[in-house]
Amino acid sequence: MIDLKGKKWLxxxxxxxxxxELVRHFIKSKMFxxxxxxxxxHHDYKVVDKDCYRYLPTGKASIAELDSRAKDVIKLAKEKKxxxxxxxxxxxxxxxxxxxxxxxxDMVVSHRHYNLSLGMVTRRPQDIPTKIVESCxxxxxxxIEGDNVRKKMKNISPDLWKEVQKLEYKDYRFVVxxxxxxxxxxxxxxx
Numbered sequence: 001m002i003d004l005k006g007k008k009w010l011x012x013x014x015x016x017x018x019x020x021e022l023v024r025h026f027i028k029s030k031m032f033x034x035x036x037x038x039x040x041x042h043h044d045y046k047v048v049d050k051d052c053y054r055y056l057p058t059g060k061a062s063i064a065e066l067d068s069r070a071k072d073v074i075k076l077a078k079e080k081k082x083x084x085x086x087x088x089x090x091x092x093x094x095x096x097x098x099x100x101x102x103x104x105x106d107m108v109v110s111h112r113h114y115n116l117s118l119g120m121v122t123r124r125p126q127d128i129p130t131k132i133v134e135s136c137x138x139x140x141x142x143x144i145e146g147d148n149v150r151k152k153m154k155n156i157s158p159d160l161w162k163e164v165q166k167l168e169y170k171d172y173r174f175v176v177x178x179x180x181x182x183x184x185x186x187x188x189x190x191x
Contacts, residue, residue: 009117
């Protein structure tokens with residue numbers, strides 16, 4: 001089993017490829033004792049369930065709101081109340097077009113000092129700054145398309161794109177690229 005504790009990781013792929021199932025697997029595997037999920041797909045309510053803290057932004061999620069939550073996450077991590085932060089639709093917040101605000105930057109750069117795993121989920125990895133993607137301990141890449149994605153993956157590792165091209169949409173296999181190691185295809189996760 002891959003150990004993501006205190007690590008930075010990215011899950012990417014097109015819609016319906018299996019990203020959410022993989023993250024759900026990480027949460028249900030009890031790898032993290034108290035993960036915090038920032039979910040921009042749902043609105044207007046906050047849920048704390050038995051598997052994790054789940055923050056659902058009220059109204060339209062914004063950089064300012066996420067920065068405020070990042071401050072809360074850092075505080076909770078220092079108090080050892082959470083051990084993972086998972087950012088859904090990460091490309092909305094970690095874009096080359098945005099200057100990271102203080103708390104979010106602190107969390108992205110210094111998560112390991114707080115014993116915090118930082119997970120990011122996106123359909124658009126090409127929009128996330130290369131320095132963030134390259135600093136991930138693990139990349140989990142499902143079926144994905146596009147010239148910009150291809151260029152980004154090839155820049156990270158030429159072998160990564162070769163493996164990604166072998167994937168079929170909806171076969172739920174994915175490529176795992178550990179930092180400093182060759183990528184490999186992983187079979188679908190069974191929940």
